[in-house]
Amino acid sequence: MPSCLSKSMKIPAPDPTVTSAAVTHVPGTSRPSRTLVAGVALGAAALGLAACGPAGAGVAHVTSPAVSAPSPSASAVAGGRYTTIVAMSGLQVSPPATSATSEHLGLTWAQAATVFAATSAVQGSHAQAILGYGLVTLSGSTLPGGTPPLDRRGAWVGITWGGATSCPAATVPPRGSSSSRASYRQIFTAVVIYGQGGDGAIVYTSRGTPPCGGQMTGPTVTPAREVLSVPWQQTTSLHNGSVRVAYQAPSCATLFSTAGGGNMGTGKFTLTVEVTVPFDRASCRTTTDTTSIRLFPSPAPPGAPAVPSHPTLGHGPTGPVSVLEAGRIAGGP
Numbered sequence: 001m002p003s004c005l006s007k008s009m010k011i012p013a014p015d016p017t018v019t020s021a022a023v024t025h026v027p028g029t030s031r032p033s034r035t036l037v038a039g040v041a042l043g044a045a046a047l048g049l050a051a052c053g054p055a056g057a058g059v060a061h062v063t064s065p066a067v068s069a070p071s072p073s074a075s076a077v078a079g080g081r082y083t084t085i086v087a088m089s090g091l092q093v094s095p096p097a098t099s100a101t102s103e104h105l106g107l108t109w110a111q112a113a114t115v116f117a118a119t120s121a122v123q124g125s126h127a128q129a130i131l132g133y134g135l136v137t138l139s140g141s142t143l144p145g146g147t148p149p150l151d152r153r154g155a156w157v158g159i160t161w162g163g164a165t166s167c168p169a170a171t172v173p174p175r176g177s178s179s180s181r182a183s184y185r186q187i188f189t190a191v192v193i194y195g196q197g198g199d200g201a202i203v204y205t206s207r208g209t210p211p212c213g214g215q216m217t218g219p220t221v222t223p224a225r226e227v228l229s230v231p232w233q234q235t236t237s238l239h240n241g242s243v244r245v246a247y248q249a250p251s252c253a254t255l256f257s258t259a260g261g262g263n264m265g266t267g268k269f270t271l272t273v274e275v276t277v278p279f280d281r282a283s284c285r286t287t288t289d290t291t292s293i294r295l296f297p298s299p300a301p302p303g304a305p306a307v308p309s310h311p312t313l314g315h316g317p318t319g320p321v322s323v324l325e326a327g328r329i330a331g332g333p
Contacts, residue, residue: 072159072188074130077331080109082134082157088188088206089219090140093157096133102333104133106197107156109332114320116158116329119191120225120256120276121203123323127162132331136192138204141221146280147202148194156193160326161186167212184209185216191224193279201279225276227256227321232273234313235290241298243313245291247273250284259316260293267308269295272316 069087070076076086080102082095102108107115109131116122116131134157138150187208193201201224209216232247243260253275262269271293277284300307 071186072128072130072161072190074128074330077130077132080132080331080333082132086159088159088190088204089208090138091190091192091204091206091219092137092139093132093134093190094137094152096135096154104154105156105193105195107193109133112156112158112193112198113329113332114322115193115198115201115226115279116156116191117322117324118227118320119158119201119203120227120323121205121222122158122160122189122191123227123325125163125325126160127326128330129158129160129324129326129328130330131156131158133157136194138221141204141219143221144202144223147200147223150192150194153194158191158193158329159188160324161188163211187211187218193224195280199280199282224279225254226279227274227276227323228253229272229274229316229318229321231318232271232315238295238309238311241296241300241307242292242294243271243311245271245273245293246288247275247291248286248288249275250277250281251287252281252284253277255289255291258291258293260295262295262311262314264296264300264308265305267311268314269311270314270316271295274321 069085069092071088072086076082076084082093085092085094087093096104112133113131116129122129133154135152136150136155136157137152143150185208186206187210188206190204190206191201192204195201203222203224205218205220205222207216207218228249230247230249230253232245234243235246236244254277256274256276258271258273260269260271273291273293295311296304296307298307
């Protein structure tokens with residue numbers, strides 16, 4: 001059983017003129033919360049927006065039995081496709097028919113990798129990540145409304161598993177013990193991208209043992225959501241180290257995080273606003289909402305330069321945001 005690790009780090013003395021990205025995590029989302037400004041940890045909360053999505057066309061039930069097959073591994077994908085059958089609980093991915101084309105559903109492997117890495121369900125550190133095109137069969141689970149039957153359906157499938165997690169020591173059986181070997185079952189998270197151009201995807205989490213032990217959970221099937229950085233405009237002057245911005249996003253978006261970082265000496269800062277949206281969001285109109293972004297602590301930490309009264313605010317990149325942390329995604333051409 002992989003051990004749950006808890007690490008401590010020695011933090012060097014900060015440069016008081018430089019502020020790292022102040023990231024505000026929105027309650028109810030899974031992204032880690034971290035706000036570090038001039039070496040001082042800051043906690044901040046932001047209000048999420050009500051999530052909404054396109055109305056489903058009903059619930060699909062898949063009854064095709066899954067064939068016993070090996071669990072996912074890095075050797076199961078090559079050249080942008082699955083080369084062997086893999087299975088996790090009720091989800092099975094089979095190799096597709098040999099084809100000369102490297103593009104499927106309007107996506108190349110690299111484009112599908114961008115979509116996979118920006119899926120909110122795979123955020124965080126993972127020991128393994130693979131991606132390939134294959135034929136998907138799902139049994140024993142109810143699909144979200146509007147999802148087509150998955151019975152040998154062609155799809156891009158990205159899978160993650162493993163990774164270090166900080167756990168209370170008392171919750172984890174001793175490494176290598178008979179109880180840990182007998183009861184542990186790896187959880188796999190699969191992103192199944194079945195829609196043309198990526199406009200349609202689900203997240204399948206297999207049945208298994210939670211990272212810190214306990215009773216088995218799953219399997220679960222949920223609609224996939226993509227993390228996007230969206231445009232914003234400043235709406236208020238600097239006040240107590242924060243500014244308020246208006247941002248444009250689909251009406252089915254949920255606020256994911258905000259970030260502001262820069263240099264107090266020069267007064268230059270870069271701001272980003274990130275949201276999660278359904279992959280199938282064509283029916284969601286564009287709306288404008290507001291949120292606050294913290295640039296630096298108020299009052300400023302000892303030794304910091306004078307707080308700029310009129311900071312220069314720059315815009316971070318917009319578009320899909322990679323939230324997957326892995327050494328590499330195996331399976332590329």
